[in-house]
Amino acid sequence: MASQEPTLMQKGPLTLGDHLPDFHKKAVISSGQKMGITEIKHTYAGEQGKWLVLFWWPKDFTFVCPTEIIEFGKHTTAFSQRNALIIGASTDSEYVHLAWRKNHPGLADLSFPMLADTSKSLAEEMGILDHEEKVANRATFIIDPKGCIQWLSLYPMNIGRNVQEVLRVLDALQTEELTACGWTTGERTLTAKLKEENLG
Numbered sequence: 001m002a003s004q005e006p007t008l009m010q011k012g013p014l015t016l017g018d019h020l021p022d023f024h025k026k027a028v029i030s031s032g033q034k035m036g037i038t039e040i041k042h043t044y045a046g047e048q049g050k051w052l053v054l055f056w057w058p059k060d061f062t063f064v065c066p067t068e069i070i071e072f073g074k075h076t077t078a079f080s081q082r083n084a085l086i087i088g089a090s091t092d093s094e095y096v097h098l099a100w101r102k103n104h105p106g107l108a109d110l111s112f113p114m115l116a117d118t119s120k121s122l123a124e125e126m127g128i129l130d131h132e133e134k135v136a137n138r139a140t141f142i143i144d145p146k147g148c149i150q151w152l153s154l155y156p157m158n159i160g161r162n163v164q165e166v167l168r169v170l171d172a173l174q175t176e177e178l179t180a181c182g183w184t185t186g187e188r189t190l191t192a193k194l195k196e197e198n199l200g
Contacts (some may be wrong), residue, residue: 005149013139013152014128020052021125027087027113028101035101037094040113044087045145051084052143053166057135060092060100062134064160067190068138069114070106071163073118080089082170084142089115091135128154142170 014021019044026042034135045052056106069088079086091099096114097144101114115122123129124135130137140161142151151169155161172179177191 008048013154014125014141014149016149017105017124017150018149020054020141020143023121023122025117027115028097029109029113030109033106035098036096038113040087040115042147044113045085045143046147048085049083049145049147051145051170053079053084053140053168053170054085054089054143055086055140055161056089056123056139058090058130058133058135058157060090060096064138064158065090065163066104066106068160068163069110071161073107073110073112075163075167076111078167079170082167082174086112086172087115088112089117089122089136091129093118122150126168130157138168142166144173189194 014140022166023042026034027038029038050093054070055068057068059065065175070084072088076086078084083126085161088110092100092124094114117123117136120129120134120136125142126139128137128139136156138159138161140153141149144150150173153161153166159161168184172183175189175191177189178194183189
């Protein structure tokens, strides 16, 4: 009798070098002064040759989450200048997203989509679904235009992220060079310094 292969389950988050899973999800997005529901696929950024910052929060209508979402919204232009798009996501439905945005003044003018992973399938596949509460962990992924994960971070549910750090890492990744501890945008990279020393 042939032995059956064991089913492999995602044990932890997708990591560096993994690809963004295929998905086709509903999302809330603004168009001018109107908010509506659209559909977004995993190729949303890549088909435009852009980087993607995909950040997850646990639940709509909470306290920490809107502070992060609003902060990402304030930096939409900064991400755009870096050839990057933003998608925010949670396991709430598109109708909950829509209601939250209509009821929270700070969320009304967001220019990036709020993805609805109602089935929790994408959060599960990305390895960031909290198995006790069945909601997404506070996770952030930077994904290159080819769909490859280049950076990720996970925060406890009670601690908000630092959007400036996400921008700093994106800048560092886009140099494609060595960057020292504490490197900030505009500073010379270690690669540049090493080249100067070798030429000196």
